[in-house]
Amino acid sequence: MFRLRNRSRSHRVPSHVEVGTRVGTDDGFRAVVDARSVVQPLGSGHRVEWWVGGEGRWYDPSTEAAVRQVRPGAAPVLETRLRVSGGDVMATTWAAVGRGSIGPAVVVELANETPVPVAVAVAVQAASGGQIRRMSADGRRLLVDGTTAVVVDREPGCYALVDAAEDLWAMVSGGRTQVEQPRSIRCRIGAAAGALVVPLPHRASLRFAVPAADLVENPSASFPDADRVAAGWATRLIDAATVDIPDGALSAGAHRALVDLQLAKPTAVGAVELARWGLGRQAVETLSATLDPVAKRLVAAAHLWRLHRDPAWFEGPSGLPLEDLVREPADRVEVAGALGALADLLDVRGDTRSAADAREVAAGATLVSLSPTDPATTTLRDLSNCLVLESVDGLDLLTEVPDAWLGGGIEVHGLATPYGRLSYAVRWHGDRPALLWELDRRDDRPMTLRAPGLDTAFSTDEPIGETLLAAPAGWVTPRSTAVSPPDGGEFF
DSSP states (O other): OOOOOOOOOTTOOOOOTTSSEEEEOTTSOEEEEOTTOOEEETTOSEEEEEEEEETTEEEOTTTOSOEEEEOOSSSSOEEEEEEETTEEEEEEEEEEEOSTTOOEEEEEEEEEOSSSOEEEEEEEEEOTTOOBSEEEEETTEEEETTEEEEEESSOOSEEEEEOTTSOHHHHHHTTOOBSSOOOOEEOTTSBOEEEEEEEEOTTOEEEEEEESSOOOSOHHHHSOOHHHHHHHHHHHTTTSOEEEOSOHHHHHHHHHHHHHHHHSOOOHHHHHHHHHTTOHHHHHHHHHHOOSOHHHHHHHHHHHHHHHOOGGGGSSTTSOOHHHHTTSOSOSHHHHHHHHHTHHHHHHTTOHHHHHHHHHHTTTOOOOOOOOOSHHHHHHHHHHHHHEEEOSSEEEEOSSOOGGGTTSOEEEEEEEETTEEEEEEEEEETTEEEEEEEEEESSOOOOEEEETTTEEEEEEOOSEEEEEOOOOTTOOOOGGGOOOOOGGGOOO
């Protein structure tokens, strides 16, 4: 095995647990993967990372400059590339539930795309604020305090276990690993660490798993691959609103944010954004699980009702506990406004007396908006506000259109509004935008549709239609970017 030069890591600062991308599964298992591919299961005191030895030295993604990470799609599947020996070692990371009763884990697949064989050290160390008092090796596994911390898919070539007296990186990079399986290590201050060193030939790959509980099975045979996991997430988003705008990164960010919300700690505002973007079932699940104050949950429930008007969301053991929520004292403006918004639901449920009481309490109060509290809800709220805003008498599309969007196609499908699910498209005929819209109305309340960011003179009461708007003031279409509407003008 490698005997390469030492580079002390005694003063290396561990990755912070809260920085990175959450991955997880339906059963509640969650982990954070940072920008350097370090994995930490939430609720654990350890982290798992990998280092590569090749052509005279060892490489650590946490300290190397030549590290790139991308998230190719909406699913929480990450690709992290480390430049080594004229090529890349690429780590693909995702979370999945194993076959049978194996349970969930984070799976990391390392592919050697370099022209030479390398060695990979899969290392387990204490996370920031965590402790490892006992570390042991058992064949393809490293165990932390008796529980599996990581499993590789083949027998290691070498092992390394250390306590506080030694540095794991120095042992591995200095070639002081051992072929024989070592005895377990105990450390009273919680600084035990260990690594499994596995040879990885040119163009070969290996997998390791960071499980939620004990795992002895081979990760390569026990978990679905990344493509299957990505397909599963695509199915979960099948009812979500879609956006295609000239800012491609912003378009892609919407579905990524919806995935991130489903993996994040449940919040009332997160439930509202899921509902706004068409994911009603997930919105109900999120609001049911949140530990936010009752007042916030009541406000969120009112928004869910206004956006979808589905009484089934408030019925049965899996529905939202409306009776418990409306018992909240109505001496606060936000509570009164929420009760007023829910009065129609109480009517639908046949509780006309409670509906009348709610309207009396809400006299003069309006339903407040819950402020975004994290990057995912902020992304979704900012984008939806840019695409459609509720006005006094209807809906305003594209209240402000960035200069970079002028002349480019815009398509929105399925955003939930208090008047129904909205779809529209903008195409350009020279310097004039053609607007096509369709609002799937839930009732016959009067509604006026406008597009002030494109043409302040335009308004309509029709739920479906198309029109050629006036050219935006002060803007002239570059000849090379003039676009005509498609034949027939059909977008939906």
